[in-house]
Amino acid sequence: xxxxPNTEEEYEKPIDFIAFFYKYISYxxxxxxxxxxxxxxxxxxLKLAIPSYQVSATILLKDDQKxxxxxxxxxxxxxxxxxxxxxxxxxxxILKTSTLIEQVICELGLYVSYSQSKTxxxxxxxxxxxxxxxxxxxxxxxxxxxxxxxxxxxHPDGTCEFSGEHQGKEFKIIKAKDSHEATLPFGTIQFKKxxxxxxxxxxxxxxxxxxxxxxxxxxxxxxLELTSKNTSIVNITLTTNHLQLGxxxxxxxxxxxxxxxxxxxx
Numbered sequence: 232x233x234x235x236p237n238t239e240e241e242y243e244k245p246i247d248f249i250a251f252f253y254k255y256i257s258y259x260x261x262x263x264x265x266x267x268x269x270x271x272x273x274x275x276x277l278k279l280a281i282p283s284y285q286v287s288a289t290i291l292l293k294d295d296q297k298x299x300x301x302x303x304x305x306x307x308x309x310x311x312x313x314x315x316x317x318x319x320x321x322x323x324x325i326l327k328t329s330t331l332i333e334q335v336i337c338e339l340g341l342y343v344s345y346s347q348s349k350t351x352x353x354x355x356x357x358x359x360x361x362x363x364x365x366x367x368x369x370x371x372x373x374x375x376x377x378x379x380x381x382x383x384x385x386h387p388d389g390t391c392e393f394s395g396e397h398q399g400k401e402f403k404i405i406k407a408k409d410s411h412e413a414t415l416p417f418g419t420i421q422f423k424k425x426x427x428x429x430x431x432x433x434x435x436x437x438x439x440x441x442x443x444x445x446x447x448x449x450x451x452x453x454x455l456e457l458t459s460k461n462t463s464i465v466n467i468t469l470t471t472n473h474l475q476l477g478x479x480x481x482x483x484x485x486x487x488x489x490x491x492x493x494x495x496x497x
Contacts, residue, residue: 275351281352284472286478287467288467288485290485291464293322293463319463329450331487331488332450333446335449335487336445339480340366342441342445343438343439343440345435345437347434355473361435362424363422363435363437364423365421365439366421368419372439372442373441378438378440379439380395380436381393381394381395381438382394382395383422383435384433385424387430389407390405390406390407393405397416411423453467454468455467467481467484
């Protein structure tokens, strides 16, 4: 029995794009709804997302032992009898201490944070962005065991309304237009208002924290690395939610470190 090969030419049918179009055009409502949902979710995500920035700076550490030192002491270190840290490592540890960071926090007033409630999230205010500045006695600051949260309403007539909760009790205090001090249940704060032409109330949310607690927060978001093993230059990287705040923090950190170095030499 002979099997004859199939010599019939096989061919593919051309795609009927018109029929394909009419087949799926009936689902246009679903396509439109899906697109709108995806766009809406993207907008909500962007509104709710907290921005994150990385700010970097370099600093030259004090290295008194670089290129010198007692030969006998260096020999003992080389053979492992003495294993002390070199001066660069000590200075690097100083940069990582909360004491130095706390000084930065206090000088910049970062123990107080400001924000305004928006439609989707709370927006952080820094420096000139806030229409109100608050300061608190340093001794009282370090006694704080809990964060203090205030809501300040600045009225068009110049008065300020301070409200919040302390030890489970709510309070509300209104200060006159020319006042610059408010005695609240947890202590006395000084405040300075920016003179704005306002037609409506301006609300600012304020949080006051112990500088030590704030310093730990900054330290956890800092990374310090020597640029190489044989150098005394350190690269500092800070992750922050506010770009200008991060820049000011690193600049102040370097300023205070260099200031302490000058003071030690005098």
